[in-house]
Amino acid sequence: MAIPRTRPSAYPAILSYGFRPFFLLGSLQAATAMVLWLPLYYGRLETLSTFLPVDWHIHELLFGYLPAVVTGFLLTAIPNWTGRLPVQDSRLLALVLLWVAGRAAVFLSAETGWLLSALIDCSFLLAVVAAAATEIIAGRNWRNLKVPLPVATLFAANVMFHVEAHYQGISDMSRRLGLGATVVLIMIVGGRIVPSFTRNWLVRENPGRVPASFGKFDIGTIALSAVGLAAWTFFPASIATGALLIGGAAFNIVRLARWAGDRTAGDPLVLILHISFAFVPLGLLLAGLAILVPGIPTAAGIHAFAVGAVACMTLAVMTRASLGHTGRELAASAGTRMIFVAIVIAAILRVAAAMAPGAPILLHVSAALWVTAFVGYVVLFGGMLTRPRRQARNSAE
Numbered sequence: 001m002a003i004p005r006t007r008p009s010a011y012p013a014i015l016s017y018g019f020r021p022f023f024l025l026g027s028l029q030a031a032t033a034m035v036l037w038l039p040l041y042y043g044r045l046e047t048l049s050t051f052l053p054v055d056w057h058i059h060e061l062l063f064g065y066l067p068a069v070v071t072g073f074l075l076t077a078i079p080n081w082t083g084r085l086p087v088q089d090s091r092l093l094a095l096v097l098l099w100v101a102g103r104a105a106v107f108l109s110a111e112t113g114w115l116l117s118a119l120i121d122c123s124f125l126l127a128v129v130a131a132a133a134t135e136i137i138a139g140r141n142w143r144n145l146k147v148p149l150p151v152a153t154l155f156a157a158n159v160m161f162h163v164e165a166h167y168q169g170i171s172d173m174s175r176r177l178g179l180g181a182t183v184v185l186i187m188i189v190g191g192r193i194v195p196s197f198t199r200n201w202l203v204r205e206n207p208g209r210v211p212a213s214f215g216k217f218d219i220g221t222i223a224l225s226a227v228g229l230a231a232w233t234f235f236p237a238s239i240a241t242g243a244l245l246i247g248g249a250a251f252n253i254v255r256l257a258r259w260a261g262d263r264t265a266g267d268p269l270v271l272i273l274h275i276s277f278a279f280v281p282l283g284l285l286l287a288g289l290a291i292l293v294p295g296i297p298t299a300a301g302i303h304a305f306a307v308g309a310v311a312c313m314t315l316a317v318m319t320r321a322s323l324g325h326t327g328r329e330l331a332a333s334a335g336t337r338m339i340f341v342a343i344v345i346a347a348i349l350r351v352a353a354a355m356a357p358g359a360p361i362l363l364h365v366s367a368a369l370w371v372t373a374f375v376g377y378v379v380l381f382g383g384m385l386t387r388p389r390r391q392a393r394n395s396a397e
Contacts (some may be wrong), residue, residue, distance in 0.1 A: 011089045013388040018075025018087060019325060020385045021096045023318045024378065026068030029103065030311075031374040033060045034367050050109045050117070055161075055171050061306065062178045063121070063158045064103055069314045070151060070185070071095065071128045076321060078132060082139020087131055095131070098124045118162035125155035147188065153181035173233060179305050180229035183280060186309055187222045187252070190280075193317070194273045195259045201270050202263060212258040221251040225284060232287060236298075245288030252281035268332040269323075272316040272340045279308025279347060286351070299354035307370070308347035315343050315373060322381045327390030335380045343373040 014020045039045035040053040049056050079086045087095070102121035109117035132148045157178035164171045195211035202210050228244030235241050261274030287301030319339070323330055332340070346369035353362035 007085060007088065009089050011093070012386070014386045015092050015096075016086075016088050016388075017325060018092060018095075019072040019318075019321050021092065022068045022072030022075075022099070023322060024382055024385045025096070025099070026065050026072065026314075027318070027374045027377045029068065030061065030065040031371050031378070033057070033065065034370050034374075038364070038367055048108045048110045049106055050114045051106070051165055052170055055165050056106070058171065058175055059106060059161060060103070062175070062182070063125075063154070063161065064106070066182060066310060066314070067125055067128065067151075067154065068099055069318060070154075071099070073189075073317060073321070074128070074132050074147070074151070076325060078135045078139075078141075078144075081144050082135055082141045084135060084139045087135065091131075095124070095127060098127060114162065114166045118159070118166075122155065122158050122162065125151065125158055129155060147185075150181045150185035150188065153184075154178055157181060175302075176229075176233040176236065179302065179310075180226075180233050182310055183229060183283065183305055184222070184226050186277070186280060186313055187225060190273070190277050190313060191218055191222065191255070194261075194277055197273060197320070198259055198261065198264055198270055201267050202260065205266060206263055209260050209263065211260050217251075217258075218255060221248070221255050224248050224251055225280075228284065228288075237291060239292065242288040242291030245284045245291070249281040249284035249288065252284060256281065268337050268340060269316075269320050269330060272312070272344075275344055276309060276312035276316050279304050279312060282351075283309055297354050297357075300351050303350040303354050304347070307343075307350040307366070311370070311373075312340075312343050312347055315339065315377060318377065319381065322384055325389070326384040326387075328384065333380070335376060339373045339376040339380070342369045342376065346370045346373065 009016065014024070036045060036047075037053075037057045040047065040057065047053070047056055051059060075087050075092070078084075098120075102124045105112060105117040105120040129148050129152045132151065133145065136142075136144050136148070157174045160174035160177060161171045164174050191214065195214070199210045202208065224244065225248035228241065228248040231238065231241040231244055256274065256277055259274065261271070264270040264274060283301050283304035285301075286296065286304050287298070290296040290298045290301055319332070319336055320330065322328075346366045349362045349366035349369070353359065353366060356362060
């Protein structure tokens with residue numbers, strides 16, 4: 001008889017597993033932050049934050065939305081790695097309330113003071129790192145101890161963001177550190193789940209060439225890219241940094257090609273993972289070219305990372321995890337395919353808007369498609385996240 005994956009509980013179903021509250025709240029926050037962004041950008045709306053509008057925009061996507069999704073993923077994946085029961089009920093509720101408090105503290109920091117806001121906001125990622133490391137160590141799953149490291153770097157970047165914004169008036173290095181840590185996390189985790197899910201689907205549905213196994217080439221590619229992103233953080237104008245980033249892009253293109261993504265057109269849930277990962281080498285390439293080629297804007301690479309790699313990959317992971325962990329069939333409905341198309345086009349148009357700042361329509365349409373994608377996720381999956389798991393599989397979560 002299978003061991004139950006959650007404890008019996010009097011708490012609502014939404015607190016039975018980490019993906020449930022954090023995927024739902026993160027998506028709502030991503031949509032809300034983007035709805036507010038354009039009025040802030042044009043000066044038609046003001047926050048009560050000490051952050052400049054551009055810093056609030058960056059912070060709430062990089063250190064608000066993203067940590068919610070990363071936390072939901074980690075708290076759901078770790079029990080599979082360790083065999084332990086998940087963080088749930090009161091422990092999970094405490095993390096949720098801490099994340100919500102961080103969003104309020106940042107928005108109201110002009111009233112509460114920057115230091116109190118920073119302490120509340122930064123404590124969430126610190127708590128997540130502690131929870132993840134504790135569970136991995138308790139389960140003696142030593143090989144996955146590396147996974148919380150980029151999250152710890154994201155925590156450090158958040159601390160630096162608050163300090164830079166207060167003492168310099170605007171964030172700088174911390175933006176690149178946070179985004180670079182996130183890209184490394186995608187290369188590590190994406191490098192595990194993309195070929196794994198692809199192999200499983202191909203073996204079952206389309207026998208033939210399968211993804212290459214993880215090996216020294218993957219390790220070297222991640223290492224080279226991480227060095228390039230670290231150099232981008234601290235030496236963003238160096239020619240050597242540009243060369244490292246372009247080298248990382250080339251190796252990631254080869255890495256992605258080894259995963260047989262061209263054979264996955266029959267399953268949108270798998271194909272979107274490959275499309276999402278493709279924005280990693282695109283971002284590395286554009287970031288490198290922005291250093292070496294006059295006229296290439298830095299914002300192009302940043303948005304290839306942020307709207308492309310981060311938003312597309314997180315939506316891809318959220319939809320798949322929401323279906324699988326609530327007992328649904330792993331199949332993309334018409335609505336799910338719609339949100340995939342919306343977020344991919346949003347990413348392409350946002351990069352195009354950075355390359356053509358004189359065409360604001362690109363920015364507006366990209367923002368509208370972003371909101372469509374995340375509101376669509378809430379509409380399609382919100383009910384699944386708040387109701388108990390289907391019992392058709394004869395096992396609990």
